[in-house]
Amino acid sequence: MTEEKSLNFLEEIVEGDLKAGKHASIVTRFPPEPNGYLHLGHAKSICLNFGLALKYGGYTNLRFDDTNPVTEEVEYVESIKNDVQWLGFRWQNELYASDYFDQLFGFAVALIKKGLAYVDDSSSEEIAEMKGTPTQVGRDSVYRSRSIEENLRLFMQMKEGKYKDGEKVLRAKIDMGHVNMLMRDPIIYRIKHAHHHRTGDAWCIYPMYDFAHGQSDAIEKVTHSICTLEFVPHRELYNWLIENLEIYPSRQYEFARLNMTYTLMSKRKLLQLVNEKHVNGWDDPRMPTLSAVRRRGYTPEAIRDFCDKIGVAKRDNLIDISLLEFCVREHLNKISNRRMVVFDPLKVTIVNYPEGKSELLSSENNTEAAEVTHRDVPFSRELYIERDDFMEVPPKKYFRLSPGQMVRLKSAFIIKCEEAVKDSHGNVVELHCSYIPESRSGSDTSGVQVKGVIHWVSKQHAIPVEVRLYDRLFKVEDLSAVEGDFRDYLNPDSLRVLPQAWAEPALKKASVGEHFQFLRMGYFCLDPDFNGDKLVFNRTVTLRDMWAKEVKKG
RNA sequence: UGCCCGAUGGUGUAACUGGCAACACGCUUGAUUUUGAUUCAAGAAAGUCCAGGUUCGAGCCCUGGUCGGGCAACCA
Numbered sequence: 001m002t003e004e005k006s007l008n009f010l011e012e013i014v015e016g017d018l019k020a021g022k023h024a025s026i027v028t029r030f031p032p033e034p035n036g037y038l039h040l041g042h043a044k045s046i047c048l049n050f051g052l053a054l055k056y057g058g059y060t061n062l063r064f065d066d067t068n069p070v071t072e073e074v075e076y077v078e079s080i081k082n083d084v085q086w087l088g089f090r091w092q093n094e095l096y097a098s099d100y101f102d103q104l105f106g107f108a109v110a111l112i113k114k115g116l117a118y119v120d121d122s123s124s125e126e127i128a129e130m131k132g133t134p135t136q137v138g139r140d141s142v143y144r145s146r147s148i149e150e151n152l153r154l155f156m157q158m159k160e161g162k163y164k165d166g167e168k169v170l171r172a173k174i175d176m177g178h179v180n181m182l183m184r185d186p187i188i189y190r191i192k193h194a195h196h197h198r199t200g201d202a203w204c205i206y207p208m209y210d211f212a213h214g215q216s217d218a219i220e221k222v223t224h225s226i227c228t229l230e231f232v233p234h235r236e237l238y239n240w241l242i243e244n245l246e247i248y249p250s251r252q253y254e255f256a257r258l259n260m261t262y263t264l265m266s267k268r269k270l271l272q273l274v275n276e277k278h279v280n281g282w283d284d285p286r287m288p289t290l291s292a293v294r295r296r297g298y299t300p301e302a303i304r305d306f307c308d309k310i311g312v313a314k315r316d317n318l319i320d321i322s323l324l325e326f327c328v329r330e331h332l333n334k335i336s337n338r339r340m341v342v343f344d345p346l347k348v349t350i351v352n353y354p355e356g357k358s359e360l361l362s363s364e365n366n367t368e369a370a371e372v373t374h375r376d377v378p379f380s381r382e383l384y385i386e387r388d389d390f391m392e393v394p395p396k397k398y399f400r401l402s403p404g405q406m407v408r409l410k411s412a413f414i415i416k417c418e419e420a421v422k423d424s425h426g427n428v429v430e431l432h433c434s435y436i437p438e439s440r441s442g443s444d445t446s447g448v449q450v451k452g453v454i455h456w457v458s459k460q461h462a463i464p465v466e467v468r469l470y471d472r473l474f475k476v477e478d479l480s481a482v483e484g485d486f487r488d489y490l491n492p493d494s495l496r497v498l499p500q501a502w503a504e505p506a507l508k509k510a511s512v513g514e515h516f517q518f519l520r521m522g523y524f525c526l527d528p529d530f531n532g533d534k535l536v537f538n539r540t541v542t543l544r545d546m547w548a549k550e551v552k553k554g
Numbered sequence: 555u556g557c558c559c560g561a562u563g564g565u566g567u568a569a570c571u572g573g574c575a576a577c578a579c580g581c582u583u584g585a586u587u588u589u590g591a592u593u594c595a596a597g598a599a600a601g602u603c604c605a606g607g608u609u610c611g612a613g614c615c616c617u618g619g620u621c622g623g624g625c626a627a628c629c630a
Binding site for chain 1: 556564622623
């Protein structure tokens, strides 16, 4: 390492703390709520939290923030664990805020005993009303002056299930006139007669985020509690509770969440897309969830590289999705075996190639690999090429096939288009071509130079496969700047299914988790739930395409 | 009318903590290429939100503005 990368502001803080002897080593945590699937925004947080601990010699806990039983499920817990591991990180401890319910309850009692918490009988609406507004101070609740004994008794009764949902809450007694709305006697416990995915029916009162998160951090002696910007105002309360509960002083630091062009990064809205069937589940390859991009063929290496490249700061950002695609291509280019698949077939007959004959040609799997290996590709008289690779009236600089023109069939021969056969409507249905026997790939003595190289498959050897082409889920770049309902901006062409494309036979052996580059078409992987004998391939990402740009320019 | 964050090429992140702005993506052009991919080379693109101030010197410090984001869920 010749040049050292400059530190981001969190690394600076950590290095500063370490240097100052504030901590001997650091502890971070990744704290998802199990109420949905993890997405690319979480990947940034995961890479940050685990990355910091890895870099500075500490560890990271996976802690589920499961304090709201009505939205949380074990299905989400499982998917989250799976995704974090897939990304390549290992947590020190698997923990749950619900593990601390007893301690948290104790903290609440301690607060009451200090005269710093009270039971409020006001309704949700009343509490909201008395809270004031950002520019207007709040008012004290009439229950604010209850005695410690009464608060203790009432809180105990809340726990015992004497009251219905919403009948009472426990609030911290801070300051209803505080400029920070969160300090205006925040609710710290509420009644929910709901079944919890871990604690079952043991509890009917549950702590709020602010009374669980920081406390959990403290219990775990988390040194650096890293969260997104929207929690900045919570920090004051976070610190107030640490001070008044006299617990381990974890410190909270905030960074700007990841936003990406053409991408929605809100769990709530993603859930809506799933529920309303705009997509086929959380792992629909068009989704930004980790399970979806995995299914689509993104690699953990590419995502980690991406998280590294986007950096960490405190200003709002909108990352161009092309950076992610760049990272994906960069990795896939190195690891993917090349295969030939014709999506939209045009039949080609090699008129001077013997009928009934076929031969095996050899083609590189991946010239980028350290050790280049080969596979056999069958060649015969009848082939399929891409319909796009022929034009009867070619534009300038088009160096594929057109009447009288020559191209190289990748790893095979140079062919010349002798005739375009048409149907009664004038549509080209077949090409008659001649091939140059001496132009065989690897032993070309023909001396003929061609600019174009196209992919192909042998008609009789090709296997039919389904190909799914994905495009961006939304039509607009910046979803946050859009008016009206986000669902109005869904891209109707985000999924294109080609039920029958023709693949070279080597693809029969494809397995889930393997990455391929379909020559000139993009990177693909086998979909995990293909059914029957037909293989289904997902397009991970296209190749860069200068020709498409050229065409666009006109 | 309040409080809290933030502001550097199109996008994102840097700038050895005060020494005349760098890297990546994207874009343009050229070379190589049996993938119009990859690779390689070159280039365009900000004078750092504005106005003052401190200083020999400011993107970095100070003051005042402007703009953007956030703050009133028994969500996290």
